[in-house]
Amino acid sequence: MPAVESIRAEARDRAGKGAARATRRTGRVPAVIYGDKKEPTLISLDPKELDRLVHKKAFFATLLDVEIAGTKHRVLPRDVQFDPIFDKALHADFQRVNKDSKIHVNVPVVVKNEAAAPGIKRGGVLNLVRHEIEFLCDPDNIPQQVVVDITGLDIGGSIHISQVELPQGATPTSREANFTIVTIGAPSGLKAELEAAAAAAAAAAAAPVAAAPAAGAAPGAPGAAPAAGAAPAAGAAPAAGGKGPAAGAAKGPAKK
Numbered sequence: 001m002p003a004v005e006s007i008r009a010e011a012r013d014r015a016g017k018g019a020a021r022a023t024r025r026t027g028r029v030p031a032v033i034y035g036d037k038k039e040p041t042l043i044s045l046d047p048k049e050l051d052r053l054v055h056k057k058a059f060f061a062t063l064l065d066v067e068i069a070g071t072k073h074r075v076l077p078r079d080v081q082f083d084p085i086f087d088k089a090l091h092a093d094f095q096r097v098n099k100d101s102k103i104h105v106n107v108p109v110v111v112k113n114e115a116a117a118p119g120i121k122r123g124g125v126l127n128l129v130r131h132e133i134e135f136l137c138d139p140d141n142i143p144q145q146v147v148v149d150i151t152g153l154d155i156g157g158s159i160h161i162s163q164v165e166l167p168q169g170a171t172p173t174s175r176e177a178n179f180t181i182v183t184i185g186a187p188s189g190l191k192a193e194l195e196a197a198a199a200a201a202a203a204a205a206a207a208p209v210a211a212a213p214a215a216g217a218a219p220g221a222p223g224a225a226p227a228a229g230a231a232p233a234a235g236a237a238p239a240a241g242g243k244g245p246a247a248g249a250a251k252g253p254a255k256k
Helices: 017-025 047-054 188-211
Strands: 004-011 029-035 038-045 063-068 071-082 089-096 103-112 125-128 132-137 146-149 158-160 180-185
Touching: 004 047, 017 029, 017 089, 038 047, 038 063, 047 071, 047 089, 103 125, 103 180, 146 180
Parallel strands: 004 063, 029 089, 103 146
Antiparallel strands: 004 038, 029 038, 063 071, 071 089, 103 132, 125 180, 158 180
16 A cells, blocks of 8 residues: 555635635645545645645655544645746645545656666667656555666667556556657767668668669670661671662772
8 A cells, every 4th residue: 555645734614716815825825625526625734744745756646644623534636736936836636535436646757777778888868758657546556656677778779568567456548558668769979870871881782783784684796786877887797778888989089
């Protein structure tokens, strides 16, 4: 069973933006608990207690016991809104869960044994294709992280979801059957060298083909007739059917 964190809260009686602003003016963070076919519960939180939890890794995959006036509510964090300038929490949403619930959670990916990957040693670039993976599971089987071991992974290699050990009862929700999680790509310098080598090899393979005569072409036969319009070689007999010198043509210089 995953670890459960605790946080104290106070009930508040009014909903809406005006009531939320009034809660923030008192120095607390407005929040709501919903789900499990019950009415929403409006609460406020100590910003320091919320900040302690929200910056922990896998916060959104961590179960919380929210204590309100001595009563504990088992919840899962769903959303925290922050001030874009001061990075302070403005509002938080929590979903009630019970042992029979089926919930969607985003679980962070953690890569280990980078030093044992030949591709990293050769200067390859680690590409984390998925920083988080969404799972459908029950509250007792929420994975805190997905550990990807890249021992032995070389440049051009990859790790898919089928190669990773998953917690019992946790099912990836992606429609892609065997999606990629991690790859190791070639560094820019090595990539250029590989591309240049491939181009040179392709050019070398094509050179003999270009030099060879076309398939089925026969070399010129001895005594073959010249092409149309070409003069016959000196001393060569005229081609069959060819005409001799014109009648009356002088064979030598004219007599005076």
